[in-house]
């Protein structure tokens with residue numbers, strides 16, 4: 001890869017933390033496609049009922065909001081702090097927004113504009129790497145969940161020792177990759193119970209490198 005190609009790829013990738021402008025829109029379109037396999041695999045571990053009110057945090061381009069709208073007959077909310085993510089999610093789910101079955105809200109996971117005990121399920125696909133204060137942010141998710149509500153986290157990576165490429169990406173994105181132990185410990189410290197994690201050996205959708213996928217599920 002030439003220096004210029006690497007620079008452009010990095011500029012695009014930087015948008016994973018908070019998509020912005022044209023490049024952010026382009027990355028969102030790519031993530032909608034690239035994350036599909038991770039979602040297809042991980043979501044098998046999540047039971048969704050027709051009555052569930054669902055929140056997708058860090059909803060990006062809104063494909064999972066769209067997916068959940070087909071799995072529940074109740075309301076689905078998407079939350080993201082990025083302008084372009086909110087715009088694209090809203091565009092994708094326009095009809096359900098008009099039908100008042102969906103809301104896309106701009107905001108940070110650290111202080112969500114929802115009442116206590118609002119949701120049956122809160123999901124976070126490929127986003128916790130960027131949450132600024134993980135345990136407190138999980139406490140905030142717990143606050144908005146109903147009693148016995150479920151938090152569901154799916155990540156395409158766990159930390160790999162001496163993986164220079166992973167280290168480079170994480171520095172570029174100012175991101176934190178969590179191990180199974182760290183996920184479990186953080187969920188426990190935030191007050192969640194019945195914590196379980198599942199893994200799958202696969203590949204990183206952006207680099208094509210071997211990667212361990214992980215999803216964590218826990219109850220309020």
Ligand SMILES: C[S@@+](CC[C@H](N)C(=O)[O-])C[C@H]1O[C@@H](n2cnc3c(N)ncnc32)[C@H](O)[C@@H]1O
Nearest residue numbers: 018031058059060080081082108109125127130
């Ligand atoms: C890598 S993208 C994943 C998007 C989508 N969940 C998917 O799987 O395609 C991460 C998303 O999380 C959002 N995000 C990151 N930190 C956030 C925070 N503190 N509060 C709300 N959204 C956040 C970003 O704006 C971005 O849209």
